[in-house]
Amino acid sequence: MNSRRFFLKVSLLSGGGMLIGGHEALAQGPRRAQAPLDPNAFVKIAPDGMVTLTGKNPEMGQGIKTALPMILAEELDIDWKLVRVVQGDLDEVKFGSQSAGGSRSTPNNWDLLRQVGATARLMLVQAGATSLGVPVEECSTEMGRVLHKASGKSVSYGEIASKAAALPMPKPDQVKPKDAKDYKIIGKSMPTIDLPAMVTGKPIYSIDFKLPGMLFAVYEKCPVYGGKAVSANLDEIKKMPRVTHAFIVEGNGDVSSLASGVAIVAEKWWYANEARKKLKVVWEEGPTVSHTSVGYDAKAKELFAAKPAFAIRKDGDVEAAIAGGVKKVDAKYQYPFISHAQMEPGNCAARFVDGKLEVWAPSQTPGRGQQMAASALGLKPADITVHQLRTGGGFGRRLANDYMIEAAWIAKQIPGTPIKLLWTREDDMRHDFYRPGGYQHMRGAVDASGKIVGWHDHFVSFGEGEKFVSSSNISPGDFPANFVSNFGVEATLIPTKVPTGPLRAPRSNSLAWVIHSFIDELAHAAGKDPVQFRLDLLGDQPVVGKGMEAYDAGRMKACLQLVAEKSGWGKRKLAKGTGMGVGFHYSHSGYFAQVAEVSVDAQKRVKVHKVWAVGDVGSEIIHPSSAKNQVEGAIIDGMSELMAQEITIDRGRTVQTNFHQHQMVRMKQAPPEIEVHFIKSKNSPTGLGEPPLPPVLPAIANAIFAASGIRVRTLPMAKEGFKWA
Amino acid sequence: MAIAMTLNGKPVSVEVPANMPLLWVLRDELEMCGTKFGCGAGQCGACTVHQDGVPIRSCLTPVSSVAGKKITTIEGLSPEGAHALQKAWMEMDVPQCGYCQAGQLMTAAALLAKNSNPTDAEIENALDGNLCRCGTYTRIKKAVHLAARLMQTSNASGANNNE
Ligand code: FES
Numbered sequence: 001m002n003s004r005r006f007f008l009k010v011s012l013l014s015g016g017g018m019l020i021g022g023h024e025a026l027a028q029g030p031r032r033a034q035a036p037l038d039p040n041a042f043v044k045i046a047p048d049g050m051v052t053l054t055g056k057n058p059e060m061g062q063g064i065k066t067a068l069p070m071i072l073a074e075e076l077d078i079d080w081k082l083v084r085v086v087q088g089d090l091d092e093v094k095f096g097s098q099s100a101g102g103s104r105s106t107p108n109n110w111d112l113l114r115q116v117g118a119t120a121r122l123m124l125v126q127a128g129a130t131s132l133g134v135p136v137e138e139c140s141t142e143m144g145r146v147l148h149k150a151s152g153k154s155v156s157y158g159e160i161a162s163k164a165a166a167l168p169m170p171k172p173d174q175v176k177p178k179d180a181k182d183y184k185i186i187g188k189s190m191p192t193i194d195l196p197a198m199v200t201g202k203p204i205y206s207i208d209f210k211l212p213g214m215l216f217a218v219y220e221k222c223p224v225y226g227g228k229a230v231s232a233n234l235d236e237i238k239k240m241p242r243v244t245h246a247f248i249v250e251g252n253g254d255v256s257s258l259a260s261g262v263a264i265v266a267e268k269w270w271y272a273n274e275a276r277k278k279l280k281v282v283w284e285e286g287p288t289v290s291h292t293s294v295g296y297d298a299k300a301k302e303l304f305a306a307k308p309a310f311a312i313r314k315d316g317d318v319e320a321a322i323a324g325g326v327k328k329v330d331a332k333y334q335y336p337f338i339s340h341a342q343m344e345p346g347n348c349a350a351r352f353v354d355g356k357l358e359v360w361a362p363s364q365t366p367g368r369g370q371q372m373a374a375s376a377l378g379l380k381p382a383d384i385t386v387h388q389l390r391t392g393g394g395f396g397r398r399l400a401n402d403y404m405i406e407a408a409w410i411a412k413q414i415p416g417t418p419i420k421l422l423w424t425r426e427d428d429m430r431h432d433f434y435r436p437g438g439y440q441h442m443r444g445a446v447d448a449s450g451k452i453v454g455w456h457d458h459f460v461s462f463g464e465g466e467k468f469v470s471s472s473n474i475s476p477g478d479f480p481a482n483f484v485s486n487f488g489v490e491a492t493l494i495p496t497k498v499p500t501g502p503l504r505a506p507r508s509n510s511l512a513w514v515i516h517s518f519i520d521e522l523a524h525a526a527g528k529d530p531v532q533f534r535l536d537l538l539g540d541q542p543v544v545g546k547g548m549e550a551y552d553a554g555r556m557k558a559c560l561q562l563v564a565e566k567s568g569w570g571k572r573k574l575a576k577g578t579g580m581g582v583g584f585h586y587s588h589s590g591y592f593a594q595v596a597e598v599s600v601d602a603q604k605r606v607k608v609h610k611v612w613a614v615g616d617v618g619s620e621i622i623h624p625s626s627a628k629n630q631v632e633g634a635i636i637d638g639m640s641e642l643m644a645q646e647i648t649i650d651r652g653r654t655v656q657t658n659f660h661q662h663q664m665v666r667m668k669q670a671p672p673e674i675e676v677h678f679i680k681s682k683n684s685p686t687g688l689g690e691p692p693l694p695p696v697l698p699a700i701a702n703a704i705f706a707a708s709g710i711r712v713r714t715l716p717m718a719k720e721g722f723k724w725a
Numbered sequence: 726m727a728i729a730m731t732l733n734g735k736p737v738s739v740e741v742p743a744n745m746p747l748l749w750v751l752r753d754e755l756e757m758c759g760t761k762f763g764c765g766a767g768q769c770g771a772c773t774v775h776q777d778g779v780p781i782r783s784c785l786t787p788v789s790s791v792a793g794k795k796i797t798t799i800e801g802l803s804p805e806g807a808h809a810l811q812k813a814w815m816e817m818d819v820p821q822c823g824y825c826q827a828g829q830l831m832t833a834a835a836l837l838a839k840n841s842n843p844t845d846a847e848i849e850n851a852l853d854g855n856l857c858r859c860g861t862y863t864r865i866k867k868a869v870h871l872a873a874r875l876m877q878t879s880n881a882s883g884a885n886n887n888e
């Protein structure tokens with residue numbers, strides 16, 4: 001193992017059997033390290049041999065409820081058929097961090113779960129050897145049994161689980177997780193947990209969760225972000241059929257916690273929503289009402305003409321280098337705010353009894369939600385129980401917990417009665433934490449040999465002074481920092497009150513498009529092949545940059561070379577109007593390079609014929625089918641962002657209300673083929689939810705240029721007259 | 726007002742306002758939550774059910790308009806997952822979040838019931854109104870083809886008994 005330390009605990013299951021759980025000793029977490037460990041955490045081995053594993057992290061379609069238990073099952077050496085996976089409630093003392101975001105679930109749990117599984121197996125082997133009356137060294141395990149090959153004797157885990165639980169815990173250095181070559185479960189596409197329930201319509205989602213006597217709520221927020229409800233026709237609303245309660249919520253001034261609004265509660269959700277059609281609210285809209293997208297665009301144009309406000313990074317003499325270049329490129333890019341538009345609208349159930357709150361939530365950060373609910377409602381976190389429910393997509397939307405706080409607040413007004421809040425699609429789209437838009441004025445130059453000699457980015461984004469709003473920043477180390485010696489990034493910020501937040505591959509989902517489109521412009525200016533130009537840029541050093549900025553150019557080069565080979569880059573003759581484009585990006589510990597083959601006709605109709613993706617996310621692909629699914633989905637998601645998704649602001653409010661105004665790719669627009677390859681490098685496995693998305697935007701945009709000569713510099717492309725063929 | 730229909734082969738009657746959408750009758754009056762709410766506006770297909778074998782958007786269908794009709798939901802496709810499409814969906818590991826999949830399956834089931842061997846283009850046309858935010862389209866298409874093969878080569882049920 002590495003230097004990470006773990007606290008494990010084993011104990012006897014009441015009624016016989018073994019329990020084992022553990023968490024990582026976090027350097028910054030003395031509270032956790034000292035907490036008494038409740039061993040219900042991960043693994044229960046019952047006397048009948050059934051093994052119950054706890055899926056501790058929120059499941060939103062990324063497959064973690066299957067992948068993490070697979071790691072445990074592998075180390076335990078058990079039969080997947082005898083495994084039951086249950087979703088753990090929020091309890092970060094037991095489980096360690098339970099958030100899902102930043103593609104961190106796999107890397108954060110890989111070592112810990114292997115240690116837990118291997119420890120349990122070692123103890124079972126010891127108990128098995130004693131029970132068989134044979135030496136420990138001669139025993140092995142297979143499919144949930146301890147075997148003594150020499151005598152042919154064996155015993156099942158279930159039979160010896162209680163004995164194993166009574167043994168002293170082995171020292172960490174005695175425990176040897178398996179060698180990858182012996183894996184039987186990791187790397188195999190085990191049946192996805194919940195799959196049978198999904199295809200038969202079982203009520204497994206957050207929106208499906210109900211309790212006896214439950215009432216249902218809608219919540220109307222001020223259309224202007226941060227506005228306040230002053231008064232409403234509540235008496236009229238309360239007389240509407242089946243409506244039980246209606247009240248104004250003052251809010252706490254923080255839209256990420258409790259925005260002001262009006263709650264209507266009814267016996268069934270539809271009645272509450274019907275009553276809402278008659279709702280008349282007097283709002284105090286506040287200062288944000290003056291904000292518009294048109295105003296932001298005009299401001300950006302003005303700022304581009306002025307000197308940047310502050311420097312993010314300055315290497316060498318950028319201006320001299322660009323002035324001295326042989327070929328120069330000057331290009332302005334812009335991209336919009338976009339919404340998460342996850343398929344299941346925001347919802348949450350809550351019940352407040354005797355000063356204690358219980359919530360059933362579809363959150364990616366249940367722990368943070370618990371803290372926020374505590375402060376919004378004036379409770380102690382310990383008085384709040386959070387149950388995690390499967391959710392219909394996250395994409396970063398459920399990193400926020402506004403639905404949880406709203407539901408909790410409503411429940412507190414109706415003590416003893418469980419309530420369920422459900423947003424309409426319109427609520428969901430108009431009150432999101434949007435991927436922030438941005439503007440980048442790029443300037444660069446190449447020398448006579450075709451090498452980039454100067455790079456400058458005037459990054460106009462959103463924030464106050466030098467403080468970016470959530471997910472709108474650029475970092476000093478963002479590629480190609482450290483690869484170009486005269487390199488400057490400077491920024492200016494436009495103040496905004498539009499709520500922003502992380503969307504799948506935050507920052508990268510816009511930056512990769514700008515950076516790799518601009519690199520493509522430079523490659524064409526230099527008269528170089530776009531793949532070769534990028535290989536030259538990556539250079540021959542294995543790792544470039546230090547510390548946080550370390551960029552493994554070797555891993556990226558390997559991805560780029562393989563994707564060029566698989567796609568037949570430069571080797572195939574393409575029809576007129578067809579072109580290939582390339583892009584790569586490193587994010588969330590994953591390296592991805594992609595090539596797209598695209599045709600564009602005279603009416604700017606675009607068909608993506610095929611996308612090739614090569615990724616390096618470490619030594620193991622835990623569940624290959626789900627991994628490939630994530631990559632395919634990320635590519636289609638990126639296509640939606642490229643073509644048609646845009647949130648515009650008018651009078652301080654969101655204009656778009658439903659899917660028809662914020663379109664996702666449909667089946668006939670999706671590429672007929674997506675070819676995915678993984679390079680298994682000698683690195684610990686990392687996550688896959690995010691890194692495959694960013695490169696597809698520039699790959700397709702660059703292919704459009706190759707096919708049509710039109711350079712896409714504004715997103716969504718539909719604004720420039722493009723549409724899907 | 727009392728409205729009677731045949732739901733997944735069984736007669737049911739509900740006492741609700743005539744304009745309540747079938748989606749909310751299913752989810753909140755009859756406690757059948759397999760049919761999903763995505764947009765409430767006919768934009769996404771998550772709420773697709775069959776009316777006399779034809780896929781409809783239950784979020785836009787007033788319950789009064791299905792009085793006397795045969796309605797089939799995902800729960801009625803095959804509760805055991807024996808329908809060829811359900812088998813194919815599991816075999817191909819189609820879903821990610823899975824939220825759109827009941828609607829996808831119902832639309833695909835209506836297609837296969839009248840066209841036992843659809844082409845790619847026919848599948849794409851039939852499923853054009855079913856959005857998948859997770860982007861599982863490539864697999865859905867493959868799974869529909871697989872289901873068509875299963876229906877021809879084995880006795881996996883493709884029709885459902887309730888229609
Ligand atoms: S919920 Fe009916 S079409 Fe979207």
Ligand code: FES
Pocket residue numbers: 061343392393820821822823824825826856857858859860861
């Ligand atoms: S699987 Fe998530 S929306 Fe289709």
